[in-house]
Amino acid sequence: MNEVDFFQLKSWVEVPAHSDFPIQNLPYGIFSTDGTTARPGIAIGEHILDLQAVAKLGYFDELAIDIHVFDQEVLNPLIALGKPVWQALRKKLIELLSEGNPSLASKADQVLYKQAEATMHLPVQIGDYTDFYSSEEHASNVGVMFRGKDNALMPNWKHLPVAYHGRSSSIVVSGTDIHRPKGQVLPPGEEKPVFRSSKRMDFELEMAFITGSNTALGQSISTAEAEEHIFGMVVFNDWSARDIQRWEYVPLGPFLGKNFGSSISPWIVTLAALEPFRVKGPEQNPEVLPYLQYDGNKSFDIQLEVALQPQGAEETVICQSNFKYLYWNMAQQLAHHTVNGCNIRVGDMMASGTISGKQPDSFGSMLELSWGGKNTIHLQGGETRTFLEDYDTVIMRAHSSKFGLRIGFGEVKSQLLPAIKE
Amino acid sequence: MNEVDFFQLKSWVEVPAHSDFPIQNLPYGIFSTDGTTARPGIAIGEHILDLQAVAKLGYFDELAIDIHVFDQEVLNPLIALGKPVWQALRKKLIELLSEGNPSLASKADQVLYKQAEATMHLPVQIGDYTDFYSSEEHASNVGVMFRGKDNALMPNWKHLPVAYHGRSSSIVVSGTDIHRPKGQVLPPGEEKPVFRSSKRMDFELEMAFITGSNTALGQSISTAEAEEHIFGMVVFNDWSARDIQRWEYVPLGPFLGKNFGSSISPWIVTLAALEPFRVKGPEQNPEVLPYLQYDGNKSFDIQLEVALQPQGAEETVICQSNFKYLYWNMAQQLAHHTVNGCNIRVGDMMASGTISGKQPDSFGSMLELSWGGKNTIHLQGGETRTFLEDYDTVIMRAHSSKFGLRIGFGEVKSQLLPAIKE
Numbered sequence: 001m002n003e004v005d006f007f008q009l010k011s012w013v014e015v016p017a018h019s020d021f022p023i024q025n026l027p028y029g030i031f032s033t034d035g036t037t038a039r040p041g042i043a044i045g046e047h048i049l050d051l052q053a054v055a056k057l058g059y060f061d062e063l064a065i066d067i068h069v070f071d072q073e074v075l076n077p078l079i080a081l082g083k084p085v086w087q088a089l090r091k092k093l094i095e096l097l098s099e100g101n102p103s104l105a106s107k108a109d110q111v112l113y114k115q116a117e118a119t120m121h122l123p124v125q126i127g128d129y130t131d132f133y134s135s136e137e138h139a140s141n142v143g144v145m146f147r148g149k150d151n152a153l154m155p156n157w158k159h160l161p162v163a164y165h166g167r168s169s170s171i172v173v174s175g176t177d178i179h180r181p182k183g184q185v186l187p188p189g190e191e192k193p194v195f196r197s198s199k200r201m202d203f204e205l206e207m208a209f210i211t212g213s214n215t216a217l218g219q220s221i222s223t224a225e226a227e228e229h230i231f232g233m234v235v236f237n238d239w240s241a242r243d244i245q246r247w248e249y250v251p252l253g254p255f256l257g258k259n260f261g262s263s264i265s266p267w268i269v270t271l272a273a274l275e276p277f278r279v280k281g282p283e284q285n286p287e288v289l290p291y292l293q294y295d296g297n298k299s300f301d302i303q304l305e306v307a308l309q310p311q312g313a314e315e316t317v318i319c320q321s322n323f324k325y326l327y328w329n330m331a332q333q334l335a336h337h338t339v340n341g342c343n344i345r346v347g348d349m350m351a352s353g354t355i356s357g358k359q360p361d362s363f364g365s366m367l368e369l370s371w372g373g374k375n376t377i378h379l380q381g382g383e384t385r386t387f388l389e390d391y392d393t394v395i396m397r398a399h400s401s402k403f404g405l406r407i408g409f410g411e412v413k414s415q416l417l418p419a420i421k422e
Numbered sequence: 423m424n425e426v427d428f429f430q431l432k433s434w435v436e437v438p439a440h441s442d443f444p445i446q447n448l449p450y451g452i453f454s455t456d457g458t459t460a461r462p463g464i465a466i467g468e469h470i471l472d473l474q475a476v477a478k479l480g481y482f483d484e485l486a487i488d489i490h491v492f493d494q495e496v497l498n499p500l501i502a503l504g505k506p507v508w509q510a511l512r513k514k515l516i517e518l519l520s521e522g523n524p525s526l527a528s529k530a531d532q533v534l535y536k537q538a539e540a541t542m543h544l545p546v547q548i549g550d551y552t553d554f555y556s557s558e559e560h561a562s563n564v565g566v567m568f569r570g571k572d573n574a575l576m577p578n579w580k581h582l583p584v585a586y587h588g589r590s591s592s593i594v595v596s597g598t599d600i601h602r603p604k605g606q607v608l609p610p611g612e613e614k615p616v617f618r619s620s621k622r623m624d625f626e627l628e629m630a631f632i633t634g635s636n637t638a639l640g641q642s643i644s645t646a647e648a649e650e651h652i653f654g655m656v657v658f659n660d661w662s663a664r665d666i667q668r669w670e671y672v673p674l675g676p677f678l679g680k681n682f683g684s685s686i687s688p689w690i691v692t693l694a695a696l697e698p699f700r701v702k703g704p705e706q707n708p709e710v711l712p713y714l715q716y717d718g719n720k721s722f723d724i725q726l727e728v729a730l731q732p733q734g735a736e737e738t739v740i741c742q743s744n745f746k747y748l749y750w751n752m753a754q755q756l757a758h759h760t761v762n763g764c765n766i767r768v769g770d771m772m773a774s775g776t777i778s779g780k781q782p783d784s785f786g787s788m789l790e791l792s793w794g795g796k797n798t799i800h801l802q803g804g805e806t807r808t809f810l811e812d813y814d815t816v817i818m819r820a821h822s823s824k825f826g827l828r829i830g831f832g833e834v835k836s837q838l839l840p841a842i843k844e
Contacts, residue, residue, distance in 0.1 A: 127590070127591055128589055128590055128591050133674060143673075146673075147673075154672050154673055155608075155613075156606075156608075156615070156669055156670060156672065159606060159614075159615050160606050160615075160670060162670070162673075162674055162677075163674070163677055164586070164587070164674035164675050164677055165586070165587035165588055165589055165677070165681070166587055167550055167587055167764060168549065168550055169549055169550050169764070169765050169766065169767050169770070170639055170764055170765055172639065176639075178639075179639075179640045179763055181762035181763050182642075182761060182762060182763075183761055183762045184578075184581060184582050184711065186577075186578075191577075192581075192708070193578070193581050193582075193711070194711075195711045195712070195713060195761075217592055217594065217598075217600075217682075217683060218601045218842055220604075220842075241762070244762065247578055248578060248582060248584070249673070249674075250576050250578065251565075251568075251569070251576055251584075251671070251675070252555060252584055252585070252586035252671075252675040252676065253586050253673070253674040253675025253676075254674065254675075255584075255585055255586055255587070256758070256759075256761070256762040256764065259587070259762070259764045260639075260762040260763045260764050261639060261763070286614070289606065289615065289616075289617045290617070291617060336678070337678075339604060339605055339678070340603035340604060340605045340663070340666065340678040340681070340682040341601055341603050341604075341682045341683070341842065342589060342591070342592055342678065342681045342682050343591050343592055344591065345591050348591070420640055420642075420763065
């Protein structure tokens with residue numbers, strides 16, 4: 001099928017205009033409905049296709065895969081089958097869902113659920129979580145505020161995709177509310193820290209990729225091979241308590257300012273679905289070392305937005321950014337991560353770092369949008385913010401579009417609750 | 423039983439003098455023997471007691487626990503049963519192994535294996551791995567070398583137990599060899615990094631504790647409760663590539679300089695077994711915030727040593743230290759880690775950071791022992807080192823002793839292999 005025909009393909013499942021989930025997308029998630037256990041599904045329009053049910057009806061028999069992978073409460077066993085199976089499954093699902101194919105359509109009532117009536121769960125058991133720091137604009141903005149203009153971008157930043165390890169236990173799915181964390185803070189001008197709840201609560205607009213293979217300790221992945229090891233992507237809100245972070249982060253990096261919670265969108269959009277949206281990345285100067293060099297387009301044009309919704313009010317979009325702004329691409333990130341022999345496992349999550357653009361309305365955190373609390377962020381209805389208030393809801397969305405085709409990620413939406421009382 | 427009687431207790435299993443594993447210890451591990459699957463066992467003298475076999479013979483029936491926990495290839499399900507079960511199981515095992523009790527002794531051939539004939543495996547599935555930085559002497563030594571004397575100990579260091587997240591996928595059990603990593607290094611005096619194998623390979627002498635419960639996101643653990651959530655401890659070698667670390671670590675902390683591999687001793691010594699070795703910790707001045715204050719003795723007197731063995735040569739002990747030197751204790755570490763609501767899971771691993779003492783021969787890394795490569799470390803047979811050479815074996819050992827009772831950890835022993843060729 002050529003690209004024009006593929007873009008125009010329709011499903012027998014109704015897909016509203018501007019839906020994130022046309023037949024060309026088919027993102028994977030873990031869902032449950034009343035009284036049933038969580039299981040793999042794919043999003044199509046406003047519905048979920050129950051992969052366990054489809055498998056039990058025998059539709060995947062010819063793929064010669066162990067259908068018990070569809071009985072699991074996480075996607076790891078399915079993902080572990082590897083890229084040839086991802087491709088075969090995508091092809092089969094497109095065939096089964098295509099308009100005019102009566103085979104599965106005649107059994108729709110056995111395999112389709114409304115998304116509005118389902119609960120979404122964390123889609124993978126996350127092994128390790130790594131957070132990169134790959135936006136030049138974000139790193140520069142934060143650097144100026146934390147260390148001054150002269151030390152904003154560290155000498156290593158343009159030579160390697162800086163990253164640090166984060167906490168996987170506290171990564172939760174969209175809809176899970178987060179409590180404002182407590183911790184040590186050094187009040188301005190004082191010499192002794194105090195213990196209190198954070199007063200500078202922030203989000204970070206990020207995306208994360210999920211690895212799709214297990215490698216051996218000692219093995220490295222080249223930039224050319226990297227995408228074979230990436231299953232798909234989600235939107236990632238890296239909640240941050242700036243006052244806690246600022247006091248603790250020297251010399252070993254962020255810790256309690258971050259690990260109280262991170263939120264992801266529930267649907268994993270595959271690299272296959274994003275294929276039409278490849279673009280050239282930013283020029284890298286100085287030239288990077290050979291193991292970080294790459295061929296072809298490894299960046300993706302994915303439009304991003306963050307909306308803030310005070311309790312009982314309308315939402316206001318306060319940031320519009322794009323994944324393509326990142327200086328370092330995913331292939332470079334994975335090549336760097338493994339160049340020392342560090343092994344990866346199916347289900348590892350690697351986040352991009354905050355994705356900021358050059359314009360002030362594209363900054364991906366309130367730290368940057370309010371420039372350290374100095375500027376006011378205006379919301380619909382007259383409310384203002386510098387950092388998050390209790391009961392604020394943060395909504396992040398992502399989608400790519402081209403020639404009428406829209407491939408979306410849905411959203412990650414979570415409310416900030418007050419600190420827990422003793 | 424009073425302490426004197428308990429100290430003199432003997433097992434019907436022969437335990438050589440100076441064994442790390444008398445009946446008072448009973449550490450947990452995962453082992454396999456020829457052609458069998460990995461399963462839980464405990465070390466006693468030079469043998470392993472096969473807990474799966476003991477369970478199948480019905481000896482644990484009265485404990486009313488699901489005996490399938492003994493069929494697992496990791497200890498997590500057993501540990502998840504909680505402290506009351508850990509205590510009941512320890513009591514039952516001491517009874518079954520006591521000299522003069524013929525019950526299990528009469529079936530010794532069905533339940534005992536020689537350690538020398540068994541393979542040890544990673545004892546737990548590690549959820550998240552955190553590395554603290556809790557030795558004042560180590561933090562000061564490294565601070566002087568990396569940042570100069572005036573910035574050695576950061577302003578936050580005496581107010582909170584500094585820590586960072588590490589990589590769990592690359593934690594391996596004693597006996598797994600480690601390849602010298604490759605990565606970016608900034609040669610002295612140059613402005614551009616080069617790609618090469620590390621020339622400053624080091625170990626770090628640490629201990630790690632393994633958490634024994636699952637907490638909810640938002641829940642904090644107090645210093646008073648902390649030890650209820652700690653199952654036991656292992657010896658931990660945090661391999662480090664100093665040249666890679668130095669170039670990459672600003673501003674987000676160590677990454678590729680550490681995550682190519684960490685090695686642990688195979689036997690988890692329980693806190694119950696270490697009870698007789700509690701000691702007072704160092705005085706903490708300035709006074710810490712209330713959530714870090716604690717009652718009672720939360721430090722442990724555990725003697726540590728590191729031996730270096732060049733290929734084909736004898737080993738030389740190059741460091742003797744003690745776990746009690748640490749400024750921050752495990753209860754404080756866990757209270758700090760969760761004060762922001764960060765959740766923990768059964769099998770998380772939390773390492774101490776390098777354990778150095780005041781004397782130069784107690785420094786827990788070659789970076790400190792050779793003072794950044796300036797001093798020579800002398801080995802038996804005339805060899806010298808500043809950092810590790812290919813095929814060097816690093817052996818770390820730990821034990822507590824008192825009134826003739828020795829509770830030991832065995833050892834973590836791994837060889838450094840050359841970098842993998844392209």
